[in-house]
Amino acid sequence: MENSLFAQNEVLRWPSAKSLFFVTNHYNLREVLTSRFIGSVLSYDNKYYPDFLELCSGRIPLFTSPLYQDVVDFVSQHDPETSYPVVVELNPRQIYLAHTPVFHYTLSENETAHESAQGGCYAWAGVIPFSSVVAIHFLSDQSKSEFSLRSFSELPNADHLYRVSPQLVATGHSEPNLKDWLAAQTPVDVPSAADFVRMDRVSGAVVICASRTRDLRERKYIEQLATIPQQKSPSPSTRTPYWFQQGFYPKGFSRNGGSPDTNSILFSAVVSVLHRFDWQASRRTLDILSLIEQELDGWGIKSEERALLAEIFDRARRYIRSEKAFEPFKPSTGYDVAKALLLFLLRPDPHQLLAWPQEETGADNGVMLTAASFVGLLVGRKSLSLEFRPEALDMQAAETVVQVLSTLSAYNTSSISAVATESPVDGAVQHDSQPATPEPEVVTEEVKMASDINQEPEPAIAPEPTTLKSKLPSSIKQRLLEADYTQDDKLKAFALALCNEMGWRGCVTSLLVCPGDDDVIMSQVKLKNRKVMAFRINGFAEVIYELNAPRFIELLIELKPTDKRLIKLEKERPL
């Protein structure tokens, strides 16, 4: 986390024009704190209090300084008695704005509170991780105090980020057409409300399991999470019950290479039902049981196993209806997932389930872990008490959720590039996303380029000019940021070379393609005075390099266009 530009007791000053602000009310801030990300209005699955998000569904309005009074008033006008604005300051280096539509205010002379400090708003599309939050600004001591006093067991503490910054708000007002402009922003392909709910539930399952298995490899659970939407199999070294893989990765796994067994099928059916069961709306555990039974109908289970499952379901129903007293399970008999399902249905609360003594359940760790994953799926991560989501683990889970949600949408697409256009809105200059042109045109505009915002943020002591009247060449960095690496081999080759030059990790995967089906011998050899692992094969091998574009862009954003290695490479490999 970086220091806020508005540290407490700081000399009153105007913020840097490079700051980005998410403006909302304190009610919605609680959702941000518990989810540990900032999402569009579609991410608010529980409660939502009107702010700018609802004006442009799927996008997140991000303001630049100065913030005008009408902007901060807007987010709390639904209930001025109890609602108050909060301003979440974001690290601009972590927000990729290159293709983002932007609206700059144009103010008349008498409205210009500070010369050239006109401000504006980006209609950003995506999900912002909490790690991008630099500070959370309240506009008075009173509002900070009121907020801090109201703590909850599932609400992470972010006291260290809280600031009181009345100076953040400038006199005057923003452009009256701002709201129309936001409403006119075309919908983008962003994660849907269902995507947010699904990821919250999966991350709930993962986190509760990880928190329970500290002695195992917590990280492995989180790594698994990242692969779920792609339906890829996790690493085989992951030490989770094997049915987790079938349930979460139905296309990528079968036990011992054969067809999935009953445990795996049952787990998949439970996961499928719990993903769509709304626990807030219904607490009918018998309905969950019936839905799972229905779900299993389509799985082609052998008739004798189906009969056995029917018997198990009948017994579960009798336990839930208190027609029969529950007896601890006998070890090594029955289906483990069925046992977990029963425990979960009898104790669908995480505290109560995990406090159930082993001697009373007869359940081993794998069964209890599976039952815990069901509870996590049912309630979701955001509603789990912090007891089940230690900070580091929860942060990691949230970051992974953001990454996964990012892959579900096209907002990170590189097939569009920013081209300035005249705004249809009177009195404002709009810069909108347009289909890419093979060779980005030279842009001459009264425009602050997103790539400049992404350069080194400098704390401002005095107001900075927010506009540049210059001819901006299309730099190699800009081209790399806007490239479509699935189409442009030249730029991809350049990007790979740059990764090599910079020594960036995580950007490139090498695939060694061997001729024929000869044995491959791996051995340690000495190469250029270094011991390295080598593969010895007959004939010529081919190496194919794959670029991890999102990771590359992430690192590229941090790179100065004046970096000597970039300039050197540009000279060596002219494009």
Next chain:
Amino acid sequence: MRLPNFRDLSIEQDKIYNLPLTTNYLVTGPPGTGKTVIALYRASMYAKLKKKPILLALSKLLTSYTNGAARELSIAGSILTYHSWVFTTYRDKFKVNPPEIDRFMYDWSQMTPKLIMASTADNAKPCLLIDEGQDLPPDFYTAVSFMADQLTVFADENQRITSTQSTFADIRSRGNIKNEHKLTRNYRNSKEIAEVAAYFYAGLPTGKPDLPDRRGNLPVIKQTPNLDAAIEFITTFEKNNAHLQIGIFSKGHALQGLIQKKLAAVSTKNPVQAYQSGKDDMPNFDSPGIKLVQFQSAKGLEFDAVFIPEINQLQLDLESLDTKMMFYVLLSRAREHLFITYSGSDKPKLLNLFPEELVEWRK
């Protein structure tokens, strides 16, 4: 008593929960709308501000009922009964017992001027929160408007027991309260339980909360051969749901004693606790397990599961509004599970008052 987390609070509860701490408020709402929970949270906020919160409840049973939640919020010593607080405060200030016009009826005409005079020099006035505020006399509010640093009153006019108690207008004018907020929706019960309870509601329309959205199991009416069979059913439920708080309501000492004796003879996962009005032994309402409570003490309590056994033994005037309201109170104590049992082959007439399609009939 269970404290909800912030995602559990509804939008209308959120608003009350977020009311500024620097203003006096009257919060009104029918039973089950969350008044007591918000009162507890608000008291905890005053405590965090290093102010002195005092939350007044009407009875020892209700203070005991809220104690667990109060401990969780670190305000355990701040929950007092109205009588004990008035008695102690008066005695501390004037070194004599407060004057009474009858047993447990203070003479406010004598007390109020003295308390107001004394409060002018008081530098450590408490932030007073009053639950079931309709049950306290109007003169009390005149006094506390001077004695309290901040005043928040939670009340339901429809639950006012006698005319000597306060209307909302009394509370506003005497307590110097200018701001009023309403809670309207039931959050305690599942929709199915609330629907059945609503059949027995006999008060003013404004006293009935809006139905909750949360679905649950249908309330169960179970016929058993005898009381022993009902006890067996209850203990099976308790064993399978040993994490739940279970209330068994009965009318009168005799049936309560019999049930207690029979439960003692069979095994339960958790100890069985009984409450009898007038006795100092208070059940631990925060622990799971069975609590035996008589009908007249059930008001203000809530349980995950409620059993009303042996209703065939009740002698009731089914035409009486009091009977209906008593059942409204009893049924609406259940959050998720509600069971009514009767023994014998004849269906008690009381059961004809239950809507056929809204309950599950079991044998």
